[in-house]
Amino acid sequence: MYELKEETRALVDLVRRIVNDHQMRLESRKLRGEKLTSADYQPGREAARRAGLWGLSLPRELGGADLSLVDRLAIIEENRKCLTPIRFGGETLPDLLQLQGEQKTRYLDPFLSDATAICFALTESAGGSDPARNTLTRAARDGDGWIINGSKIWVSDFDDADRVFVFARETRERVASSVSMFAVEKNNPGLVARAFPMLGEYTTHQLTFDNCRVDEVARIGMEGTGFKAAQDALNATRFSNAAATIGIAQRCYDMMVQHAKQRNLFGSLLSDKQAIQSMVVDSWIEIQQNRLVMYSCAEKDDRGEDTRVEASMTKLTCTEMVGRVIDRAIQIHGGAGCTYESPLAHWYDSQRMSRIWVGPSEVLKYRVLARHLMREG
Template sequence: MHKHKEETWALVDLVRKIVKDHQAPLETRMLRGEKLTRADFEPGCEAARMAGLWGLNLPPELGGVRLSMVDRLAITEENSKCLAPIRFGGEVLHAMLNLQGEQKARYLDPLLSGVKRYCFALTEPGGGSDPARAVLTHAKRDGGSWLINGSKTWISLFEDADGVLVFARTSKEKGANAISMFAVERGNPGLVARPVPMLGGFSTHQLTFDNCRVDDLAFIGAEGDGFKGAQQELSRVRFESGAMALGIAQRCYDMMVQHAKQRIVFEGPLSEKQAVQSMIVDSWIEIQQHRLTLYACAEKHDAGQDTRVEAGMVKMTCTEMVGRVIDRAIQIHGAAGCTYESPLAHWYDQLRLSRIYDGPTEVHKYRVLARSLLA
């Protein structure tokens, strides 16, 4: 980790202990073929809460600890080394932090306490890489309420959510400034959800809004500010995607080193073979390079600098890197790395998606980075 403070190391040690006590047994169950439920993750979440790890992005006045980006990424990196990581509670979209009165009581307070969870619905069938242009879902006033019509796709975390934060156009303008955010409760008769199975055992959902009626309290934030709120969330998620990839890469590296030392082939340990040594060294170098970059960018963020471009770069390079490391780890393990009794096979499936969601590699490279550098 890059110039970590003692406090950061203490946080990492704390997360490592919770993972060992609560999450590692869940990983074992997953490797036996069991399907885990939301309830299975509650003990680990509660242990984190009791340890003070609650509302990691929230200010103290709302019951959170508002960790720096460096600290959050260090926690994410350590947590991601387990196939069944801790699901931290008290996560709240930045745009919801200023809710007051009845809106605060209905939406923010249940989120802060962990009673409710909401997922995030921006992507539509017409395109996920250019969301502002592709948003066709619209909402219009109807008396004292709003009617939402449209469709969202590839929506993750819906299966465990109590509601969904949906982004819809509230005017006829074509730009991002016409997009607003609404909270729609699960069970609303105008919301129909269809599960879409994905690689790695994930289940995303396609959501259809058919005259989905919500009241004025469900309108979150100012009109036209919805996409701005979404962009704030995406930058944070992209940093954390990089840290998650780094944590998984480190675990895969540790596994390949251990296996190479123990596996005997042609009258000697696998670790003595030059091809294996090359794969291990290449993986170590890549992990160290990306760790230095990740935390240097996080420090820029904590210093108040605009790091939207860096967030895209970190997400792009780390998710590409972890794919290479996992592939080497499977190659070194041979057939043992290809079974779902090993976390390697699970991550091989899961991490393929990481190069697509929250912005595909090509979009970050040629749309975000190139446009920024050549402006």
């Protein structure tokens, strides 16, 4: 089993206290059928910021916590044991942290002060798993600005965002080096949004850019640097997704053990049944194996090594694992696990998408990992 260092365990304990003080109450309300808003999450978010848990990866000179990847994943794992986790702020693309002059004043400073929220639009219906070739949205020069035309889909966090960072081609050439990143204000008249309700009560959006004009300052970085920025973000997100699924799986495991120890069936406890014991043991082994792999890969990242393959592997195995653990937990709970008065049913819905977001399992397995292994061989 992987053992966290004492300093990291202290951070985990801090997160656990904030979650217990603020977020578990929200979980109870959600399980009663209440609709929660962003304002409901604000007390927990503010408590986390007062405790120094803001901008977990952000440099200290910008007001962040500047934590290692191991520390960040441990925090995410603990936080996601709750159905209504803390919404940490201050996380963004590394490229945005390099902004200077007017771009810094317009885009970075308001975000760092928590005055504005942002989202990113990368995926297109032509094929989100291959954005280097399937980014068809175009940004064409027009005087002292740009005209953007195209469409993006499955855009998360748009409801709460003030602006969108969209990835678009500057040329017709369908290669990674033609993709740049542009900032578009949410109230731009050339931006039209359509909401898509999703599994797990999520909402994503399709964004249509119809002769959407932005000024010269709106292009972030040099021409053709957008794809690398997106890939860097995907790498970090894959690790974060892995940690989230381990936290959820651990909570499901704890619930199944507790239920098995309390539930009588045919004159004895469920925990005495060999079939139940097998499901519990299988879940425990899978969680521990994936936790060990994830943190070992994170240590490699903290040493400055390239972990693109490790991030893909970890995301793949963890998101596959959590579905099996949730399914076993529901099976042990029976009908009580199938009601939305239990977090198990909510996770059964929402975690189905984890095998698709930021790289479907099949793409990570055969496009990323298999190609890497063939090159290594």
